[in-house]
Amino acid sequence: MPPKIRFRPLDGLLLLDKPQGLSSNAALQAARRLFRAEKGGHTGSLDPLATGLLPLCFGEATKIAGLLLGSRKAYETTAVLGVTTDTDDADGAVLRERPVPTLAPADLETALAPLRGSIRQRAPIYSALKQGGEPLYAKARRGEAIEAPEREVEVHAIEVLAAEGDRIRLRVECGSGTYVRSLVRDLGEALGCGAHVAELRRLWVEPFLAPRMYTLEALDALAGAGEAALLGALLPVEAGLAGFPRRDLDADGARRFGMGQRLRGQGEPAEMVAVHGPGGRVLGLGSVDGEGLLVPQRLFSWAVRNAPSAARPKH
Incomplete structure (x- = not known):
């Protein structure tokens, strides 16, 4: 009996080159086992006959899987x-x-x-x-x-x-x-x-127009070379949001956004924006109304963790 896999929290995106003859879910599960990722999803099925790019989302990246599903x-x-x-x-x-x-x-x-x-x-x-x-x-x-x-x-x-x-x-x-x-x-x-x-x-x-894809065989070889080599195949969550308008917040704005508060003075209206904090890390997604009010729509866990516990929203 093979040893039981000890899954772990892991956040990021993987650009998988799906092989022919494998369902998208089977390809996802094979990659998830290699990375030992607790949570994973894909961004729209490829037929078993098809090959090529299948973006996979692990951990907090699953929160943007639906956005990538609608991509060109x-x-x-x-x-x-x-x-x-x-x-x-x-x-x-x-x-x-x-x-x-x-x-x-x-x-x-x-x-x-x-x-x-x-x-x-x-x-x-x-x-x-x-x-x-x-x-x-x-x-x-x-x-x-x-x-x-x-x-x-x-x-x-x-x-x-x-x-x-x-x-x-x-x-x-x-x-x-x-x-x-x-x-x-x-x-x-x-x-x-x-x-x-x-x-x-x-x-x-989109937004992966010139993707560096990894086959399951290549990932298996990276896993054999060590943890650092395998994790090097992952992209940060930010990579999946490159096509969205961006809003940058200072430390106080990032704290308030993580508490689910609305923020004024955030520019032109936009149905969906990627909200970044100090240092450039993405905090979540929001919308900007006609008066420049930024409304939180989806928060990543690290944005919520940095908010005062008494005021944390549920996401």
């Missing part, structure tokens, strides 16, 4: 034309095969144009979206008839990188909730032959 993302994918599957990717059962027409670049552009911008997209039936409190994939596995929901999503860019025979390589930049599998499925239908995803890799997630 970029992918590269290889679509196979002429074959549709029940999962819209290569992991699924083949539903139909059709001949692939000869396609000119103009044909591809005509089919891609309606997939850009704000579009209505139907999710794959094998997806984690919930219906009646249950993931769609659970219903699909039982063979239930499913009407997958349509949602409005944002596709900022979709371009052809290469096209040869029945394979097309695409680059996609999109907003939260967009399924690349659905884009490929809809592209195939527009071309009259159907399509599915054969390969999918996530390149970046």
Whole structure:
């Protein structure tokens, strides 16, 4: 029997290069065991078939996981034309095969144009979206008839990188909730032959536009080299907030913010700001109203610990 892992409090972000064939949660748990982190979460699932960037949050960083979930993302994918599957990717059962027409670049552009911008997209039936409190994939596995929901999503860019025979390589930049599998499925239908995803890799997630990613094998090697080497792979919580407007407080302002007090004179209105104290450490998140009033929304534990105990807010 392997020795029991002694988990510990640990705060930070890890940019994991998820391997193919592993679910996002399984990848998270593998990394969490390596770091012995008590608490962990990810910022939006990658399909088991997919590889690439999966930002993981440990400890206090889990408080910003939901913010990263809504971030802009970029992918590269290889679509196979002429074959549709029940999962819209290569992991699924083949539903139909059709001949692939000869396609000119103009044909591809005509089919891609309606997939850009704000579009209505139907999710794959094998997806984690919930219906009646249950993931769609659970219903699909039982063979239930499913009407997958349509949602409005944002596709900022979709371009052809290469096209040869029945394979097309695409680059996609999109907003939260967009399924690349659905884009490929809809592209195939527009071309009259159907399509599915054969390969999918996530390149970046804002604000990590040029991410230094670590594979599980690389992390295992770092763990073997010692604690300091492994912890060197973590990013501070501040790294996940780089895209938000910043407000800096002096020592008194930081103390009051940690007590949950509102602070005046904090500049232009903003729906969400990252609030930093002396020395640059992030204290939490807040909003600034039209009168320049900073309202605490989410505090990190170290901001609360530095506030007088009698006045500490509950977060």
